[in-house]
Amino acid sequence: MNKTIIGALPGDHNLMNYSELVLNFNFEESIREFYGEAKEANISYHVLEKNISRGLGDKIALYYEGDERQESYTFSQLQRQVNKFANVLDKCGLGKGDRIALFLPRTPELYISFLGAVKKGLVVVPIFEAFMEDAVKERLLDSAAAALVTNADLLARVPKQELPELKTILLTKGGQYQGTLDWHSEVGMASSESGYCPVDREDPLFILYAAGADGQPKGLVHVHGCAPGLWVTANWVHDLKADDVYWCTADPGWITGIAYGFLAPWLHGVTVLVKGGRFDAARWCEVLQKYRVSVWYSAPTAFRMIIAAGKDTYGKYDLNRLRHILSVGEPLTEDVMQWSQAAFGIPIYDTWWMSETGMNMICNFRCLDIKLGSIGKPVPGIKAAVVDDLGNELPPYRIGNLAIKAGWPAMARDVWGNHQKYLEYFRLKPWFISGDAAYMDEDGYFYFQGRVDGIINTAGERVGPWEVEKKLKEHPAVKDAGVAGKPDKIRGEIVKAYIVLNQGFTWSENLAQELRNYVKTGLAAHASPRQFEVKESIPKTPDGKVDRKVLRGWALELGKR
Ligand code: PRX
Numbered sequence: 001m002n003k004t005i006i007g008a009l010p011g012d013h014n015l016m017n018y019s020e021l022v023l024n025f026n027f028e029e030s031i032r033e034f035y036g037e038a039k040e041a042n043i044s045y046h047v048l049e050k051n052i053s054r055g056l057g058d059k060i061a062l063y064y065e066g067d068e069r070q071e072s073y074t075f076s077q078l079q080r081q082v083n084k085f086a087n088v089l090d091k092c093g094l095g096k097g098d099r100i101a102l103f104l105p106r107t108p109e110l111y112i113s114f115l116g117a118v119k120k121g122l123v124v125v126p127i128f129e130a131f132m133e134d135a136v137k138e139r140l141l142d143s144a145a146a147a148l149v150t151n152a153d154l155l156a157r158v159p160k161q162e163l164p165e166l167k168t169i170l171l172t173k174g175g176q177y178q179g180t181l182d183w184h185s186e187v188g189m190a191s192s193e194s195g196y197c198p199v200d201r202e203d204p205l206f207i208l209y210a211a212g213a214d215g216q217p218k219g220l221v222h223v224h225g226c227a228p229g230l231w232v233t234a235n236w237v238h239d240l241k242a243d244d245v246y247w248c249t250a251d252p253g254w255i256t257g258i259a260y261g262f263l264a265p266w267l268h269g270v271t272v273l274v275k276g277g278r279f280d281a282a283r284w285c286e287v288l289q290k291y292r293v294s295v296w297y298s299a300p301t302a303f304r305m306i307i308a309a310g311k312d313t314y315g316k317y318d319l320n321r322l323r324h325i326l327s328v329g330e331p332l333t334e335d336v337m338q339w340s341q342a343a344f345g346i347p348i349y350d351t352w353w354m355s356e357t358g359m360n361m362i363c364n365f366r367c368l369d370i371k372l373g374s375i376g377k378p379v380p381g382i383k384a385a386v387v388d389d390l391g392n393e394l395p396p397y398r399i400g401n402l403a404i405k406a407g408w409p410a411m412a413r414d415v416w417g418n419h420q421k422y423l424e425y426f427r428l429k430p431w432f433i434s435g436d437a438a439y440m441d442e443d444g445y446f447y448f449q450g451r452v453d454g455i456i457n458t459a460g461e462r463v464g465p466w467e468v469e470k471k472l473k474e475h476p477a478v479k480d481a482g483v484a485g486k487p488d489k490i491r492g493e494i495v496k497a498y499i500v501l502n503q504g505f506t507w508s509e510n511l512a513q514e515l516r517n518y519v520k521t522g523l524a525a526h527a528s529p530r531q532f533e534v535k536e537s538i539p540k541t542p543d544g545k546v547d548r549k550v551l552r553g554w555a556l557e558l559g560k561r
Contacts, residue, residue, distance in 0.1 A: 004334075013365075013367050014241070015236035025380040034046075034227065041198075042196050042224060044082065048075060062273075082116045086119045086194040088116070096199070099123045099144060101127055102117075104151065107172065108274075109183060114252070121199050122147075125145055128253025128524070130524050130525050131524045133158075140163050151173040155174075202224075210255075213451075215421075219415060220355055220415060227267060233359050233363075235268070236379065237379065239295070239366055240264075240265060240295060245273060246296075248260045248261045249284075254462075259359060281305055294321050294324070297328065298325075299328060299460035300333060301459040311343075319343075324366070326349045327348050328460070351363040352376070361379060362446050385405070403433055437449040457492055465484065465548070468519060468527050471523050476502065477514075478501065480500040482499075482546045495528065496532070498538060498551065498554060539551065
């Protein structure tokens with residue numbers, strides 16, 4: 001099969017010889033190298049003190065560009081803030097193993113709170129800012145979070161009386177309420193010296209809730225020992241160099257915004273840009289120019305929205321510091337690739353991975369040819385394959401389950417409170433079954449072919465159909481509901497809902513709008529169906545679950561072709 005090829009880039013890359021490294025690399029050695037003599041396992045040491053001890057204390061760790069605030073922190077300044085917050089947690093009687101939820105917009109307080117909590121051995125539960133009451137309550141209850149950092153606006157979505165474990169609430173902005181503490185005054189009063197809570201590499205670091213197809217989101221438990229996995233991929237895939245300014249546009253409510261938003265680049269002492277506020281094509285280009293971003297990690301939907309804004313927008317800015325662009329989360333379409341080549345003279349490097357894998361798994365590398373449409377080749381140390389439903393490896397060009405041989409540093413170690421769910425990922429030993437379909441070509445390049453289950457990927461954000469169906473069915477007009485991803489030019493997929501109406505209700509655009517708002521205000525805006533279709537019934541499997549294959553067929557309009 002002929003695929004358009006973009007040749008390997010000339011130049012001095014961190015990874016020059018992929019094939020040799022695949023043969024010679026093993027994670028055990030790199031783990032030893034990473035931890036060195038110190039053997040300190042707490043990841044906050046590796047992103048702060050380690051950098052300071054190698055002379056990077058005065059280097060900028062974080063540029064923050066918000067709509068109302070612009071700030072910068074050196075590694076030493078960041079460390080002092082982190083220590084102060086760690087001391088606030090001590091004062092509140094919080095310690096090792098306690099869960100602390102961070103429900104915040106992208107602001108410096110989020111990053112400081114994350115590392116301060118981690119320093120004291122707490123387990124962070126990130127909650128994406130767009131989640132509404134049901135989703136927030138579900139995550140706080142399931143993790144039994146003892147503490148929460150949020151702001152006064154978002155606090156309105158936290159049903160405190162239904163959360164008996166939640167004892168401490170710190171507000172970063174918007175006034176104070178009974179039973180809350182002011183983040184800034186507490187941090188202001190605290191000492192800037194703090195020691196570590198000793199942790200084991202296998203101790204939990206954060207619990208990230210990821211949507212499943214037929215049930216509540218799963219709390220994926222990630223551990224401190226993810227660090228060497230982030231470290232090697234930031235080196236080989238992101239090609240980070242000491243003088244880079246790195247911008248990963250993902251929100252830390254999602255895995256990308258945690259793993260590569262700050263942890264991975266800071267493990268290398270690289271300067272990170274965080275932009276607050278909503279997406280805006282012109283503002284994005286402006287900050288790329290202003291901060292002289294050299295490595296940019298984003299997603300196809302964002303690229304497509306910049307393309308849609310037109311050359312009059314992106315063409316106005318001097319973006320020639322950009323030397324490496326990467327993409328994640330959804331298929332990188334050919335139009336986006338062509339745009340990047342034309343606008344910046346460089347290709348975009350696609351990376352495939354998941355909340356469950358915790359780190360980049362299958363990627364394109366600067367030292368290798370890119371085959372358009374391929375997610376690339378496995379990261380050295382990772383064995384990927386396409387397997388059938390019994391776990392047998394399939395030959396090239398056969399579509400099957402995209403699988404990874406279990407056991408890499410950043411792999412999620414458990415599903416919080418539901419070990420059985422975790423084991424389901426490993427039902428075909430020795431493979432971790434991703435839930436994605438793929439095929440491989442004769443050169444070992446992989447090609448993503450969509451989800452096997454019904455999980456929806458809209459604008460790179462993962463939506464569980466079950467959660468949306470549950471919410472829709474709570475509405476008096478809806479007797480039954482089935483939700484699927486429908487292909488969309490800009491967003492990759494949109495959420496489409498098929499509904500059966502209860503007696504006495506008739507379909508109208510007003511009702512559609514009401515249902516949209518109902519999901520938006522109860523669950524999350526990104527999970528709200530853009531389209532509806534009324535049906536007589538929703539197809540079910542023999543065990544009574546929504547038949548996701550039939551629904552997918554409906555969404556693809558297969559019968560109408
Ligand atoms: O379906 C795959 C898609 O995103 C899913 C994982 O979503 P999440 O856990 O939210 O993590 C997203 C970013 C790490 C995968 O199962 N996906 C991820 N990367 C790609 C992708 N689809 C196509 N191309 C990719 N490069």
